[in-house]
Amino acid sequence: MKTLTLNFDNALEISKAIANQHRMKILKILSEKPHNVNELAEKLNLPFSTTAANVKKLEDVKLISTELVPGRGTQKVNTINYDRIMIEFYQTENGERKNETVMEMPIGEFVDCQIKPNCGIVGEHDYIGMQDDPRSFYEPEKKQAQLLFFRDGFVEYRFPNRLPHGASATELEFIAELCSEAPYHKMDWPSDITVWVNGIEIGTWTSPSDFGGERGFLTPHWWLKNYTQYGMLKQFKITQDGCFLDGLKLDLPSTIEDLNIQDTPFISVKIGIKEDALNKGGLNLFGSKFGNYDQDLLMTLRYSQNNPS
Template sequence: MIKASADTNWLPLFEALASEVRLNIVRLLAEQPMNNKDLASHLKLSGAIVSMHVRKLQETGIVRSEMIRIDGGTHKMNTLAVEAIEILFPFLKNAPRLFHEISVPIGHYNDYEIAPTCGLATTSKLIGQFDDPRFFLDPERVNAGILWFGKGYVEYKLPNFLLSSQKIEEIEISLEMGSEAPGINRNWPSDISFILNGTELGSWTSPGDSGEGRGTYTPTWWRDDINQYGFLKQIQINANGTFLDGQKMSDIGLPELAIERNQWTLRLEVKEDAAHVGGLTLYGAGFGNYNQDIMFRTYYKAAAED
């Protein structure tokens, strides 16, 4: 067998096969050894043309020619030198990963418990009034593009679309967030905890509530002296633990989470007993510097890949 790879070094081999005449020669020699005269007779071609085609097949190792004694005479017989040719294509090292993706609007929380300062707004108007937690129950909250509170939590329910034949490899959560200061304050630390399926993954200390300049996507009607943009944070959970922006945050990994459920819960919380109770601001599509809601991805591989 000839094992060829898909590169230019093997072009002579590919060119040797790129001929109907030479393929017919291979077919005839697969039946029995033949000399050039017999090949020419079967192909109805001149001896000179057949000799040229046989030579190309010889040069690439497909055909072997040798002198053989037959009926008292010596004949130059052609035989196939290989049984097969295998072409090895380059391995795709960075094959796209399979995943399910859900974009969760920040107003689609299913539970909350918050304390002022607080509020929420769509891209066109404030929902209710500032610092009144009751408006977190307003039906229009589902259209919110920004929300904020001084302490407490919001919790989201997420569907688990994985099939029994799909093995989860990693969970990835991406969102824009920051602290919540009265007005704005770049030096306003806040310890924000991430809790998935009731298990705390870890926490991140937001440095402040940014507002030096307007957010890239913040609506023009939004006041300059309140929350403008946050920090894009990416959480990854796999078998090795939980990572925040590529840095390990905790040893909590997939085995510690109840991922077999049909729905998962994600809670974002500023605890009352945290070292830095600086609140939380969530930026969704239409606000801040990143035009996205909470992005939730589950990477998996199909059972057939095992």
């Protein structure tokens, strides 16, 4: 997740730009996928000129950007630059956020997996290994993966544990671009995708679709358009108050204390399909050069510094 962190010097300009219902709706629409101005005007039921003026205001404060992309001729497409805006009321002397560590992990850097076909591992320019062959997930080139897909199973990552000695973890956030896995693509194809941290389930998201038919903003053009194209950016979080999915509290008993982060040399994050999942529709996991979001796997660990006794 790309976060725009504001301070007192720049918060007012951004606040003025988003203090408008049409511009807020534009940001919401673009958070799902890129659109051109005609598409935005149609969804907002506004004249083209009004929509273009609102897009320009968001561009001026760099909340969105416009790029020329090939299509039916060359067209201007708007994309959102940030997934979250935060106002920082306290900063350290060098301007960095206090008591937070952010780590990004390439999707090909998994340390363990259990894969069942349909499956595949895809680089920026070609398949890695053979399609529908779980052995491909053990190829050395897997580290260059930009798309992983499988019908059943899991992949596990191990993030470095950067919790300072003597500190207590207060919140762990994990963000990934995900969707279901069907042959080619299928818009009505639910799948229950689960995330575990240090062996503890922190959330299950039911993906509604294997999204395709419209090219992902970052998806390479050699990748056929009738294949999976993009996913949705999902935020899984565990805090002292419980587990959350996209900010909504889940009915799960675990809290961050159950992860025992202070006792582990790494933080294990596993993504997959439960054996008893109601909707076993597989998953697609996107890297920074596939799909709609320029990121790999993003984990943020927040903590409090314990007072010395």
